[in-house]
Amino acid sequence: MSNKLNGILMAHGFGSGQAGESLYLELYNAIKKAIIKKKLEYNTRLPPTRLLSQDLGVSRSTVVKAYDILCLENYITSVQGSGYFVNDFQQKKIKYSLKTYDKPTEYPSVSEKARRFRKHLNLMNRMHQPGLAFRPGLPPLDIFPVGQWQQLTNNYWKGVKYSDLSYKSSLGLDSLRKSIVNYLKIYRNIQCHYEQVVIVTGSLHSLSILGELLIDPGDEVIVENPTYANAIAIFRSLKSRMTALEIDEQGLDISDARKKVKNPKLIYTTPSNQYPSGVQMSLQRRLELLEYANARNCLIIEDDYDHEFSNWDNPITSIFGLDKNERVIYQGTFNKLLHPSIRLGYIIVPSYLIEDIKALYEQSLRFVSPEVQKVMSDFIERNYFSRHLRSVLQISRERREFFTTAFDKLFGGVLKILPVSGGLHLIVQLPETIDDVLFSDYLADNGIITFPYSKYFSREPKKNGLIMGFSSVSTPVIKQKLELMYQLYTAYPAVVKAE
Template sequence: MDLSPWQPSREPGTPIYQQLYLRFRDAIAAGQLRPGDRVPSVRSLASELNLARGTVEQAYQILVGEGYFLARGPAGTVVSPQLANLDASRYASTVVSAVRSSPYTPSENAPPLPFQMGLPALDAFPRKTWTRLANHNQRAWGALAMRYPDPVGYAPLRRAIAAYLGVSRGIVCLPEQVFITAGYWGALGLVCRTVLNPGDVGWYEDPGYIFARQFLKQAGMNVQAVPLDAEGLNVALGQERCAQARFAIVTPTHQSPMGMAMSLPRRLQLLDWASQQQAWIIEDDYDSEFRYHGRPLPALKSLDRDERVLYTGTFSKVLHPGLRLAYLLVPPSQVERFRQSAHYVGGPGSMLTQATVADFMEQGYFARHLRKMRVLYAQRRSYLVTALEQEFASRLQVQAQAGGIHVLANLGPQENDQALAAAAQAKGLAVQALSTWQMQAGTQRGLLMGFANISDQNMAQEWVRRLRLAMNSG
């Protein structure tokens, strides 16, 4: 493989690890690298390009986590053979581009776009505290931070997460059950590698988190749409359509994107199905911390008596997505199985970052930050809802929901939400259409809007006024 054109730019801008990631991804999409092709080792590529091994390793971890690469231990790393059954160029444009370079995703140095989803309140992050903790770890660790990190995660962070889950989410667990991953994709990738096989059928909430669906498809899974009702995933319909499914991926505490919580009878029904079928439930607890009325609801995992729930959480919404850290909690009987797999999927990355998160949690800053954010987000949501009601009257009906950092504004069935969202995106507004989150065509039409970075009522009014003008011209 000729590496001469791969020399990254040293100018300020895109980080070097991300440049490498993008070049490998684009080479796969263009067919220059084919499924099964072996790629250079971290050591050899770092030497060839005169880069730090940690930089190359970070790029490889992302590529493994997103399913482009498959790590085979001593046999080296190859382009995932599963890509042979997929249109890699189409996947690159629909999944990766949608996350990183869509028309309404800002550049690295730009502020968040209006209504951008998936971002916490970046202006409210405790930067001074974080910088102090990070600098302390940098000095304390010194050369030790240059070692290979533990592929299952930094032990004090695993302990802190286990303690947090016990107090906040009602989950009794040991640190050994917690696996730190390179973002949510890393957690899903570890699940797919360890307990699933290409071709396995799984239930997917419809509508549901679009990028999880695309990731699972890219990993070779057969995703079966299961509709929702007021109680969440319709388990009876899932059993009717595909009783033999091997897994179900759900957001029971705060359904993404509709916002309802799965009822207790429905949760028990889902757990009973998984136990009978020996199927896995992947619980995505992505933003349960942000509930504005009462305490956060217990996790589905807290009801799991038959060890069928694989629980995922992320720091992207509660801290910031730049950390690229998530975690996976597995049943005690599966710890060794997942530990073996973790050695071949790249691990969670820098120990310094993990150590800073651990200190942030252990020293009480995490709980304090969450309390502050619940109050702040309740206020910022009210800014947006008030502005929408004033500007749109009855055209948009904001759906009531008890938590989260986005709102769903329902439209009438005669409205084309995708056309309206496209018109808004053309004006720099990061609105998303509800219908694009559905697998099966339905009558639900709506607009999804993030509100975490709305600082005051005037900003909300200005954003919503721009949205109304864009929709009227679209």
């Protein structure tokens, strides 16, 4: 049998050293083919593994593996005490095959909403480009008090109760909601009840909840031009009708809406530090906005994403603080102040919306990690937060000063920084002959991260420039990267426009 079997196996490919195949697969394939072609007939007894391995000059485990797969696929059966026998192939006992199937050429399509988000992917991908210099919107990451945070996290786990590990309310831990109320009272002159506070993972999360909460297809939404591109992506995904109003030196001018918008449902604004133009909305315009919202029965989302940076020296009362008619939803974030990977923010909502928000939130993200919430609340209560805040503001101011001085010295007026009120980013104006998207890509390829200004305008006229952060890296790195940027700029062709 052995010699005969050897011959059969050789004839069916064993020993051919077929490209890349392991020996046990070669053996398995040869036996399988021989069974299918009836060269090994029904009930044939195969040699024991040790014998076959000696005959073929292979290890016993090679034979064992091959037999195992053949058993699994029902080509052969192992009979205890008797050995391995070929099954009846004609009786279609064979259940499996290792055949690989061709990939389907068609897949089910994704939803229209997903397709709308997809259009923004290129812009969003910039957020994840590696490197810190000069990514806009980052605080000084190198001074985050890792030790204090770690100590509070350890405390949390030392004192944790089993009930802490269970499901929690989507609105957030009461301790953090109360800490935020105290913080806003002291630092933002905002009065609210802790039951109006909803804990979220950040401003973007809050915008996505509020969009779902308030917008039906066709609803009219007023946005600023330029504005936060992620907000546009959310409102567009909900099929709202958006009207983008211009910004002047006093911020959003709502009088324009009187002619352009019939029945507004929502106004999205960034009054402390208009994103990304950097204009601070005047008190007069805030009052006009409230009057308009009251008269038209609509809501305002006040995105106060970096008021700590833009409002410090010249605080103007928030629109939420001026509102007497529950027209304003206020959103704040710790992602800018501490670091974006903390994913923690909050919304202050008129009380009549709370139950609807809760219902919607419960059905999606459920709730933010109670561990992070509790540590944040302790961080605030122990005054670590206010101390860190002061350092963050001081270092950011120093780095901003250093950046602008070094930039002006290097570029000597060839490129100019536009005046902005504060915050964590600056805008560098580019000549009209240079496409800001292409130039930003070119810088990114060389390790410098910027965002193209034109991408934040939802309609013409679009401005051409680079949005740049200055705060996340130390001054020697700022100097080194600005020098590199200057070299890259001088080597760049004077006219580069997109097709």
